[in-house]
Amino acid sequence: MEVDGVNVRKEKDGRLVIPGEPLSVIEEFMPGPGTYVDEKRGQVKAEYVGRLHIDLKERRIAVKPVAPLRIPQVGRIVVGQVVSMDDKYAMIRFPSGKFTGFFTGVLNISMVSRRFVKSMFDVCRVGDIVRAQIVSLANGFCHLSIIGRHLGVIYANCTQCGKPLELKGGSLYCPRCMRVERRKVALGYGKFRGEFIEDSHTRKGR
Ligand SMILES: [Zn+2]
Structure with a gap:
């Protein structure tokens, strides 16, 4: 029902x-x-x-x-949600085991691809779920990278109608609006399973 x-x-x-x-x-x-x-x-x-x-x-x-991190560690793969962004930066929020429940990482446009990328709006949007790697904890910030095929957006909704975007021929497509949206898509987009979760104990009972 x-x-x-x-x-x-x-x-x-x-x-x-x-x-x-x-x-x-x-x-x-x-x-x-x-x-x-x-x-x-x-x-x-x-x-x-x-x-x-x-x-x-x-x-x-x-x-x-899933996979709450007690402390952010360099090298760890994390899954989180884009909470704010502009042309050059995206802030991504991850669940943590701390009492605050979250920590926030920053993704700089230079850490998106080895090639030049002009705008973060071609990479991700607020609300997207992103798989990223922690590359540095310098100056009290958690710096992220999505360079590499397995990193990037793993789930996104249409910015016009909110429907989940589908991967079609390498592009993200909204079946309702019949239009394509730009993202830096990760390998395994849309397959929202447990395999990206790095913390093995969360897989129990699956
Ligand atoms: Zn749509």
Whole structure:
């Protein structure tokens, strides 16, 4: 059964969810950690990338962050969401095991490709899910790189209508608007499985 875009069938515990994804209608479950209420639609939505956790006794739905990093470390591969950007920079938020729940990394336009890239708007957009590597922790910042075929955008919504973009012949395409959007797409785009999660203990029970 579908109610206002939310599938009210038995939700699967442990399923991977993405930020902004509707998880439940508010009548059905209480919002737990890692979720927020979309008042307009009456839905409980995921706040960050993670695994769905359903507490049937408490009627509560929550999201457990995937691969939370205690401390950012150079060399680690992380998966996060673009939260702000301009022409030359993108800020990417990752789940962390710290009490704040997040840390933020900065992606400079020079760390996108070995070739010259003019604008970050050709690389990613706010809301995109990105797989990146931590390359430096200089000056108190977590510096990221998406150079390499396996790094880049792994999930994106259409900037016009919000529908997930599909990979078609190397470009990202919105089936509703019938238009192409530019991104630096990572290998495995759209295959939102556990394999990119670097922390092996989060794979248990899959
Ligand atoms: Zn669209």
